[in-house]
Amino acid sequence: MAVTAxxxxxxxxxxxxxxxxxxxxxxxxxxxxVREIASAEGFEHVSDxxxxxxxxxxxxxxxxxxxxxxxxxxxxxxx
Numbered sequence: 255m256a257v258t259a260x261x262x263x264x265x266x267x268x269x270x271x272x273x274x275x276x277x278x279x280x281x282x283x284x285x286x287x288v289r290e291i292a293s294a295e296g297f298e299h300v301s302d303x304x305x306x307x308x309x310x311x312x313x314x315x316x317x318x319x320x321x322x323x324x325x326x327x328x329x330x331x332x333x
Contacts, residue, residue, distance in 0.1 A: 267299075 280288065292303030 279285075288303070289300055292300045295303060297303040297306075
């Protein structure tokens with residue numbers, strides 16, 4: 255087995271660091287659309303396109319804003 259210049263063993267995708275699987279399902283028609291968009295934008299793998307979309311959303315979300323959602327009045331409903 256040959257080791258490439260960047261430390262990989264054999265062919266394949268380069269290591270992108272620590273990852274965690276987040277899985278979900280889309281309706282078939284939407285999944286096909288995602289595949290078409292990813293391909294049109296030059297992504298070889300749909301998961302790379304989805305990761306880039308999520309990363310963009312994370313970068314443009316202000317997590318410092320307080321949560322505006324009010325707590326449900328569970329105590330009043332239970333009595």
